[in-house]
Amino acid sequence: MSNPLADMEKPDVIFAIGTNMTECHPVAATRLKRALTDGATMVVVDPRKTRLAKMAHLHLPIRVGSDVALLLAMAHVIQRDGLIDESFIAERTADSEAFLSHIRQFTPEWAAEICEVPAEDIERAGKLYGRGNPSAIYYTLGITEHICGVDNVQSLCNLALMTGNLGLEGGGINPMRGQNNIQGAGDCGAVPANFPGFQPCDNPDNAAKFAKLYGRDSIDPERGITKVTALNEAGKSIHAMLIDGENTVVTDPDKNHCEHALKSLDHLVVIDIFLTETGQLADVVLPATAWGETDGVQANTERRVQRLRKAVEPWGEAKPDWWIVSEIAKRMGTPGFEYESAKDVFNELCELSPIYAGLDWDRIDEGKYHWPVPDKEHPGTPRLHEGEFKNGMKGLFKVIGYRDPAEVISDDFPLWLTTGRRLEAYHSRTQTGRSAGLEYLLSEESLEVHPDDADSLGLVHGGMAKMASARGEIEIQVKVTDKSPKGTVFTSFSFANVPVNILTGSGYDPVTQTAELKVCPVRVTPVA
Amino acid sequence: MTEHRSDLVEQKLSTLTLDGKLVEFTKGETIYEIANRHRKEVPTLCYDERLEAFGACRLCVVEVEGIRKPVASCTTAATDGMVIKTSTETIEKHRKTLLELVASENRNVDVNALSGYSSQEMTILVDRYSARTGRFSGKQSGTSNTGDKNPFILRDYDNCISCYRCVRVCAEREGDYAINVMNRGFHTQIITEFNNDLRDSNCTFCGQCVQTCPTGALGDKKALRDADTEGEIKKTRTICPYCGVGCSVDMLSKGDKIVGIQPAMDGPANEGALCIKGQYAFDFIQNDDRLAKPLVRRDDGELHECEWDEALDRAAEGFKKVKDQYGRHAVYGIASGRAPHEAAYTMQKYIRATYGTNYIDNCSRS
Numbered sequence: 001m002s003n004p005l006a007d008m009e010k011p012d013v014i015f016a017i018g019t020n021m022t023e024c025h026p027v028a029a030t031r032l033k034r035a036l037t038d039g040a041t042m043v044v045v046d047p048r049k050t051r052l053a054k055m056a057h058l059h060l061p062i063r064v065g066s067d068v069a070l071l072l073a074m075a076h077v078i079q080r081d082g083l084i085d086e087s088f089i090a091e092r093t094a095d096s097e098a099f100l101s102h103i104r105q106f107t108p109e110w111a112a113e114i115c116e117v118p119a120e121d122i123e124r125a126g127k128l129y130g131r132g133n134p135s136a137i138y139y140t141l142g143i144t145e146h147i148c149g150v151d152n153v154q155s156l157c158n159l160a161l162m163t164g165n166l167g168l169e170g171g172g173i174n175p176m177r178g179q180n181n182i183q184g185a186g187d188c189g190a191v192p193a194n195f196p197g198f199q200p201c202d203n204p205d206n207a208a209k210f211a212k213l214y215g216r217d218s219i220d221p222e223r224g225i226t227k228v229t230a231l232n233e234a235g236k237s238i239h240a241m242l243i244d245g246e247n248t249v250v251t252d253p254d255k256n257h258c259e260h261a262l263k264s265l266d267h268l269v270v271i272d273i274f275l276t277e278t279g280q281l282a283d284v285v286l287p288a289t290a291w292g293e294t295d296g297v298q299a300n301t302e303r304r305v306q307r308l309r310k311a312v313e314p315w316g317e318a319k320p321d322w323w324i325v326s327e328i329a330k331r332m333g334t335p336g337f338e339y340e341s342a343k344d345v346f347n348e349l350c351e352l353s354p355i356y357a358g359l360d361w362d363r364i365d366e367g368k369y370h371w372p373v374p375d376k377e378h379p380g381t382p383r384l385h386e387g388e389f390k391n392g393m394k395g396l397f398k399v400i401g402y403r404d405p406a407e408v409i410s411d412d413f414p415l416w417l418t419t420g421r422r423l424e425a426y427h428s429r430t431q432t433g434r435s436a437g438l439e440y441l442l443s444e445e446s447l448e449v450h451p452d453d454a455d456s457l458g459l460v461h462g463g464m465a466k467m468a469s470a471r472g473e474i475e476i477q478v479k480v481t482d483k484s485p486k487g488t489v490f491t492s493f494s495f496a497n498v499p500v501n502i503l504t505g506s507g508y509d510p511v512t513q514t515a516e517l518k519v520c521p522v523r524v525t526p527v528a
Numbered sequence: 529m530t531e532h533r534s535d536l537v538e539q540k541l542s543t544l545t546l547d548g549k550l551v552e553f554t555k556g557e558t559i560y561e562i563a564n565r566h567r568k569e570v571p572t573l574c575y576d577e578r579l580e581a582f583g584a585c586r587l588c589v590v591e592v593e594g595i596r597k598p599v600a601s602c603t604t605a606a607t608d609g610m611v612i613k614t615s616t617e618t619i620e621k622h623r624k625t626l627l628e629l630v631a632s633e634n635r636n637v638d639v640n641a642l643s644g645y646s647s648q649e650m651t652i653l654v655d656r657y658s659a660r661t662g663r664f665s666g667k668q669s670g671t672s673n674t675g676d677k678n679p680f681i682l683r684d685y686d687n688c689i690s691c692y693r694c695v696r697v698c699a700e701r702e703g704d705y706a707i708n709v710m711n712r713g714f715h716t717q718i719i720t721e722f723n724n725d726l727r728d729s730n731c732t733f734c735g736q737c738v739q740t741c742p743t744g745a746l747g748d749k750k751a752l753r754d755a756d757t758e759g760e761i762k763k764t765r766t767i768c769p770y771c772g773v774g775c776s777v778d779m780l781s782k783g784d785k786i787v788g789i790q791p792a793m794d795g796p797a798n799e800g801a802l803c804i805k806g807q808y809a810f811d812f813i814q815n816d817d818r819l820a821k822p823l824v825r826r827d828d829g830e831l832h833e834c835e836w837d838e839a840l841d842r843a844a845e846g847f848k849k850v851k852d853q854y855g856r857h858a859v860y861g862i863a864s865g866r867a868p869h870e871a872a873y874t875m876q877k878y879i880r881a882t883y884g885t886n887y888i889d890n891c892s893r894s
Binding site: 201215227240275319 | 764871
């Protein structure tokens with residue numbers, strides 16, 4: 001997030017797109033609710049009538065995957081009505097001319113055709129966002145899990161840049177991170193593009209620096225392949241994998257492909273707290289400590305670096321992940337893994353990462369710091385982009401066009417399937433499924449179908465249905481509800497007996513290789 | 529700048545006399561907030577600093593010079609020059625009587641500390657004021673709802689003192705408005721709309737009502753499963769393991785058993801709030817399905833338990849073999865977005881330092 005969580009109580013206009021916040025980030029949503037009580041106006045863009053959508057002053061139930069069209073038309077309205085921030089554009093941005101002339105063609109009427117919502121509502125959304133003082137954008141995977149995920153994010157950036165809603169209290173662009181430490185995994189350099197602290201791998205100086213630090217002659221001065229490519233290459237050029245704490249075969253798209261990929265490896269080592277579906281394919285499974293059994297650090301969605309503390313002894317012979325990885329490294333003869341504690345590991349990260357340079361284990365005891373913290377005197381950075389962008393750079397406008405999803409509905413697959421999470425379950429339920437009581441509220445998965453679709457397809461509430469995509473077929477119970485818009489069905493990916501990711505995986509964003517999990521054309525038929 | 533400076537002048541501190549001492553305060557502060565800041569230990573039951581002051585319990589009354597009756601300090605804004613006494617013989621007697629009355633309404637004064645974060649507030653005050661006199665007896669308000677079979681929230685309204693903290697936290701902090709108050713006086717009853725079970729209301733089972741209840745009338749049913757488990761309750765400050773909000777919690781344990789979770793009221797990301805997962809989905813940790821020992825796949829094709837050394841040797845041998853046979857670009861690492869920094873850091877270092885590649889990723893692409 002560009003802004004701290006506390007800022008969520010302060011926007012004038014809230015623009016929430018592709019975020020089911022009351023279910024996925026419930027505590028953050030309480031802050032938006034307080035902003036609403038204090039008089040904020042909220043626009044929610046979501047195909048589904050979520051709880052957040054019901055609280056909104058304006059809800060745009062756009063067709064899944066049509067976000068870019070909506071955002072282009074909103075930009076059009078903002079420019080047409082003179083709601084742009086001329087001085088912000090002049091002082092802090094570049095390439096505005098091309099963008100501002102590009103958006104002239106994208107009228108609300110044009111977008112209304114694609115998004116399947118009234119042009120007047122698109123007008124209103126543009127005006128509300130453009131007039132807000134300040135306006136804040138919130139988004140989650142409904143923006144990124146598309147073949148045009150990067151385009152979606154950059155379209156949001158364009159809106160914020162043209163209206164000067166960056167670096168302001170209660171404004172900003174705020175992605176809500178879905179996992180407790182997904183931010184931290186990136187911070188630590190567990191990505192193919194960056195060393196720790198987002199130092200690019202394709203910079204030869206960085207590659208040389210880390211080679212020296214890690215006791216090697218060299219490290220490839222180029223990006224590695226992504227996980228998606230690595231899974232495609234399994235059994236071809238990739239022959240061994242070390243997977244830590246990810247149930248890849250359940251949470252990744254195209255389950256059958258993924259399972260096949262892991263099976264074609266010569267060697268698979270999985271570190272986890274349970275014997276997951278992924279662990280069952282491994283040659284070696286190593287038991288890790290769980291929450292409350294080990295000390296450590298995690299970074300939240302507002303870049304706040306916080307300490308995890310050990311409360312009880314580990315289960316059985318479970319060991320901390322860092323210890324397990326270090327022991328494998330030592331056996332490989334790799335130097336530099338003589339750690340005695342999580343503190344040792346974290347302090348090394350701080351030394352090598354400019355955004356953590358002002359931090360160490362003891363300084364983060366109270367969780368006060370938001371990175372970047374470039375030195376020990378620095379107070380941390382709760383709000384990014386205040387006064388200027390990083391290193392005085394300009395905010396770049398991007399010229400973006402609308403593209404259809406990787407697959408679109410057809411006679412064979414006439415409904416849109418979109419997937420997500422539910423409040424009472426988390427991911428593949430390895431944890432929430434083993435916590436007593438949650439089944440009282442959510443005991444099984446169901447497919448949310450609009451009443452009109454249920455009628456035309458012959459589906460009944462509580463009955464079973466077959467749902468098929470170009471990749472596979474599953475059976476699922478039907479729930480008739482107007483939470484789903486007509487023509488779109490929804491389910492979560494949490495339940496093992498409804499492996500919806502057999503169906504997904506139609507396409508990937510060309511830049512990030514994030515899967516288009518939010519759009520998948522399907523056919524739904526009643527089971528006799 | 530000029531405007532900014534005049535703001536500062538406006539905000540010049542005012543003063544009042546608190547128990548004989550001149551103290552400063554800023555406009556808008558209540559007497560209770562000032563007294564609390566000066567560690568005056570003014571008792572309260574209906575007060576939760578996250579909520580709008582309510583003025584229902586009357587325990588926080590203080591004497592203000594020039595005002596004949598004691599005033600509720602939580603709802604009275606301080607004004608310049610006030611002379612306040614927070615603890616006089618009259619005030620203390622009044623407080624004791626009130627506590628005797630409140631205690632007489634409840635079936636129990638003592639409740640298990642596992643009931644919730646604030647559950648000991650009444651017990652502590654009753655003891656501080658030696659108010660277990662039984663001087664009053666008779667009517668009770670609130671009837672326990674034993675029919676609600678939800679597994680999380682005990683609704684033992686025989687212990688309810690009508691402070692409305694549960695109703696207020698649900699409305700003011702959560703914005704859920706799942707519960708409300710029916711009737712008044714001895715007939716006061718906390719109910720959901722249409723008096724249904726919580727499951728059939730707007731309730732999201734965030735547990736905030738439980739954690740603010742000062743008497744244990746609302747209790748944490750999951751934690752209370754361990755009411756009779758041996759051992760002192762230990763609290764360990766940590767961060768919730770679910771979404772990216774990063775709520776601070778206290779993990780409650782007895783010996784080596786994790787028994788419950790309470791929100792950290794001073795948690796910077798959550799300021800005391802939690803959701804159903806952070807509040808109640810903790811017992812996966814000590815679940816019999818947990819991996820207790822390493823596993824290796826043997827010649828029979830099955831995974832078998834083994835000692836750490838064997839497993840780690842097997843793990844390393846496999847990587848060596850692949851590296852020797854196919855080269856250093858044949859090994860890939862996937863780090864977790866769920867494990868701590870130290871896991872992700874060592875994972876990327878393992879790949880970069882061992883193979884000299886950037887063949888490392890995490891689960892953020894799916």
